Amino acid sequence: MKRYLKAFAVLAGLTAVAVPVAVYAAGEYDKPRDARFGFASLLGTFDRSSAQRGLQVYQEVCAACHGLRLLSFRNLLEIGLTEEQARAIAANVQVTDGPNDEGQMFERPGRLSDRFRRPFANEQAARAANNGAYPPDLSVMVKARKNGANYIYSLLTGYRDPPPGVTVGDGMNYNPYFAGRQIAMANVLNDDQLEFADGTRATADQMARDVVTFLAWASEPETEQRRRMGIRVLIFLAVGGVLAYMVKRKIWADLKTKPA
Amino acid sequence: MAIGLHKSDIKNPVMRWVDERLPVFTMMQKEYGTFPTPRNFNYFWNFGALAMINLMIMIATGIFLAMNYTPHTAYAFDSVERIMRDVNYGWLIRYVHMNGASMFFIVVYIHIFRGLYYGSYKAPRELLWMLGVTIFLLMMATAFMGYVLPWGQMSFWGATVITNLFSAFPVVGQHIVTLLWGGFSVDNPTLNRFFSLHYLLPFVIVGVVFLHVAALHITGSNNPLGVEPKGPQDTIPFHPYYTIKDTVGIIVYLMVFAFLVFFMPNYLGHPDNYIPANPLSTPAHIVPEWYFLPYYAILRAVPDKLGGVLLMFGSILVWxxxxxxxxxxxxxxxxxxxxxxxxxxxxxxxxxxxxxxAMPAEQPYVIISQFATAYYFAYFLIVLPALGKLERTPQLPESIARAVLGDRVMGGGPMPVGAAAKPMEKA
Structure with a gap:
């Protein structure tokens, strides 16, 4: 029995590993590079300064086309912004509110409780402005792609000239990490295109890392709390498990030698 | 039985008063206290209790999720993300529910394997087994509809593919599909009825589980030797022996569960389900949740649609x-x-x-699926009926106690072949 159990365990394990891996084998695109993000490890946390730089990259580069509609400005306190900073970012945005007592809609500066603004009124407007392509919302992007963080990092830094013999469609760009290797989005990250508030040099690689850190946090803002709680739960259960097993041994001890 | 108060052994006057009128305490004592249970269970016998616990966890978390979920195509996806972000510990409740479904199938698959390996389905436990298969079918329906509720891409396209299967049936097929959809495509009415049924079916499961347990307490449990207890020396009271052994199992189960929930909550899910449902964009590969993959492979192994559907349902019905x-x-x-x-x-x-x-429907996976499907059915329809007549089996142990304790404790007598005495836990 034991032997078979072991065989099952190995089989089940192999199935669990092979199934996700095989997805890459089927698609026409490259496996993402491993960017070794600190938050990707089992107990990892989000680098606050990186996430804040990522916010800046999102605001100055991505936000032109991509929304972040599930995120509220108040959430920014979680990556270490002060309340004043978060309020200032919110106040930069004009929000349509109302109707007021006269029944009119009106514009007001954003508050902490407001969500991030969507760059286009609707999908049609987005497509019209982007050569028919629809820039997806980034709120849960890191968990909406296989190996999301590494994938987005690889994609952002993966633009290159198409290999000989490959023709790229009209208005498309070559990127080996995208399904089909052609993507409507152009390369948007170039060295030193912006200046980080904390003085870090804005290389394309740095900006990609930072914005992925920011988006990973935005996709799963509960990550750090979840991992901390997980440790406590597992320790609690482990102690309880040892105690329960000892009690079990004691209760069963006399049964081994005598008929009940 | 004469009409009148039940004769209760309970000492506490309040409990006694209740017990005389409604003998619930006597019943609990009989069914979970002194209930005579074979003394040789191994840890495979934990999984019934684990499934019960899992069902309760699913119902408890599900009720809280339903308080915050909006079953409308325009709001469902965002309401789930709102639970993840803004509801107090909503992420915990949702990840427990989501991974709880996977844990439920892991537990129940092991429970079923236990039944297959130790022949728990054989007389007199046929009805007990069939009730179990019924529970499994209800579980599959519930899990499928639950996966539709977040209204992601896999929710939508999984629902489309699976409901469309019913169209394979001649004459009534298309009508069944229209009824399932509540219209002419998977849309808001589909989501509404799936939510309603997803809330209803677990309570139906509770009902059938009650029958499953009631039937178990008539025949008593099978055991690793497959030999019925012949007397008091072969059994021990359920409490404390199996209550504590189940406790050990429950804690190990909770540790695996907790590891999934807290450290890799999305590992068993599909990333596409974090893309809001879009009827105009079909995902490259539509795959069901991992626990449905074997049946999905059987479905696709058959070139004919109706044949595939029949074999897929047949793969469970044959049980x-x-x-x-x-x-x-x-x-x-x-x-x-x-x-x-x-x-x-x-x-x-x-x-x-x-x-x-999990693979695309292309070679060599199709041909491999075909061979595996053929063997899947051959085991039930050819191997088992034939082996019963052909197989030579060693002599069975005289009794559970003799097999477990050995001659030293039980006194002389020949030891049965192939059933050497072993410590309890390693049966």
């Missing part, structure tokens, strides 16, 4: 006939050296199908 397909009088595979190998191969075929179900 109903198992008590009569297996003609061997010997229950436990411990004493069936040939059948044991075929069962191990069957489990292997199940994993192969699971693997192929």
């Amino acid at each position: 109903f006939l198992l008590p009569w397909l297996d003609t061997s009088k010997v229950r436990s595979m411990k004493f069936r050296p040939i059948a044991r190998i075929f069962l191990i191969l069957w489990v292997f075929a199940f994993f192969v199908l699971m693997y192929c179900g």
